[in-house]
Amino acid sequence: MGSVSSRPENGKLFMDFRYRGKRCREQTSLEDTRENRKRVQKLLDRIEAEITLGTFDYAKHFPHSPRAEQFKAMRLQSQHLDTPLFSEFVEVWFSEMLIQWRKSHSDTVRQTLNGHLLPAFGEKEVGRITKAEILEFRASLAKVTTRSNRKLSPSRINHIMTPLRMILNEAANRYNFSSPYQGIKSLRVPRTDVEPFTLDEVRLIIEKVRPDFRNYYTVRFFTGMRTAEIDGLQWHAVDFERRQVMVRSTIVNGEIQSTKTDGSFRAIEMSQLVFDALKRQQQATGGMKFVFCTRNGSPLSHNNVTKRVWYPLLRHLGLRKRRPYQTRHTAATLWLAAGESPEWIARQMGHSTTEMLFRVYSRYVPNLTRQDGSAFERLLKSNFNDFKPGAE
Template sequence: MKKPCTKAQCAIGFTFLWLTGEFVMASIGVRNNKLVVDFRHFDVRCREQTELEDNPTNRRKLEKLIKTIEGDMRLDCFVYRDYFPGSAKAKQFARHDDEASKRKAECFSHYQPSVAKTDHVLFQSFADEWYEENAVRWKNSYQQTISFILKSYLKPEFGTVPMNLITKADILKFRARLGKEKDDGKKLSADFVNHVMTPLRMILAEAADRHGFRTPFENIKPLRVDKTDVEPFSLEEVKLIIDEVREDFKPYFTVRFFTGMRTSESDGLKWKYVDFDRRIILVRETNVNGFMETTKTLGSYREIQMSSLVYEALKLQQHISGKRSEFVFCTSKGTPLDHRNVRDRIWKPLLERLGLTYRRPYQTRHTAATLWLAAGEAPEWIARQMGHSTTKMLFEIYSRFVPNLTRQDGSAMERLLNENQI
């Protein structure tokens, strides 16, 4: 049985191989504007194409990777499949990889484990491991979001870079490119860029904790996100929309305008959560991109009181879908509504036909809140109907629509002074 090499033997072997020049330096090529690593391994020419576009930043990243590869080669510890797991060449070197893995374990057992590990743990490998470990605690919709961000943004940028070689400068330059306007004039919002950066921060923090290096994602604050004004409909506009919308969608939009339910909540509403006797709607599940999930927050798990208008709309809807589906609002096949389909085929054409400025269907929720406030309903009651834990958000978002309620016009004090003849 071959004895493990000692620390001294590893160092001697490293020096000998370096002086004898057994290793041919790898080079960087370009194919279809994507960078290619070109090197020889066991006298076989290997060209591995990456997903990195040809630019100075990506070339620097690839140079870091090449240095790591050459370091492993000099110690005869280069494991091909670790660097290029999806490559057809990896199968060709399977036997060599098995032997190299053993040698690497033997050699690096004499060194600090964290140093040995981080030199060859690539971002894409660690990111996949991190995703698998955490996906179990995420909702399906969030799993889809993280998977999309990893595939579309993070892996193409950092995939082939060892975790400990990603720098703060790399992160900031990546974020700056995300925020730049594209050739077609479109630009990612600051909010979306922040969403992309969140899993990157989490992955780097976890890798740093496991492998003993300092995370480069320090003191990087999120981009400033401008506050978006709500654009509720007036009561006259609501009446016009409900009068003119398709008959089979009148109950749907009546419920949305006068309950403040989110899109996912109304689209996921089931008949078992509609209590006609007590005239309440139980918000217990949501439909997010076709997946039935729990509510957005604990506060969203609530009971909404039906007005007479909502009660009649749901009674009418019961005759339409009550026997063919467990969902209150559904397709002719009994499946839940697709919010994109409703938006593009019902909502947009209707607003255009009525000459109303386009607003997202989500504005129906804001409309309910402003109508309740304007009617003089208690803010605490409105907050419960909306699923807010306090009235703070209610006043921050909607107070400008009802100045008399928030006492911003001084009328309440005037009445008090007059009534008391002060």
């Protein structure tokens, strides 16, 4: 953000701003008065707008400035810069990044490249893409509608723009030009309020769900596991002796992968309800590889489970439609309601710090005193003491 100041030696106003990564100070002949400051500030605002749009011509505004010649030389150099087409550089960049990405992420990036970035920039030289073109492209994304006839959300647009930023920044480093993405900030994403279930709703769901999924949802609600984590849970990761569920892998698009982050690699303490549910499940699928699976032992398809079990159940019970991921939010809010330590809860959730816990669940945080899971165990016992799932 530029500023307008006056020089102590002569009292004349000057502008202080940044252009192409360099600090620029340009003197005016105007005295430091309130009216003159307004005039200079108005000019500075117009200059910064042009810089953002990529249309700023230094020599046009400051024809006698030494900086004008410097930036003119830089512009001429960039015009003669020999850079590959965006489509060519993308393939090099993508192949080099594959080694550090999970397959599910690389598939997502590939879809973004093919569906959005290559059609827009593929035939342009990577060194000649301007900030104005980037902003125009982002604005066009806001007009795109999905199959469900919805506009792309700010979060989705940001996810599309992220590979573009990475590509252009890497190309700028390799071919020695200023990245046109410089100064472009991500769109503001509205905070999504969590919609956890109450303990009474949880009990109702577990009581009324079809019997072959009762253990599944008991574990989901009281461990906070993500869908890919519970669907990819294997029996060797269930430690009944230590009463822990070891989250070591996930399943995405039918493939076993490592956990999302180092923090996601964790041990979840079993409450008695979870322990009992897994013991019952062991009788049904103990001879299989996956804890929760189809009759032939293959992993569950989360789309099928959601459409054929989860949503029909919520409709039947008259409960508001919510994504299955709300079972994870429910676990967090129940732990908080029980008074468990934020650090303990963060470890159970797979968060590296308590920052997200307080940011997402702040309104559910009471006075926290317990730190070992015992408070949550007492909460469950007081509400589920007479609960016998599957009993007639």
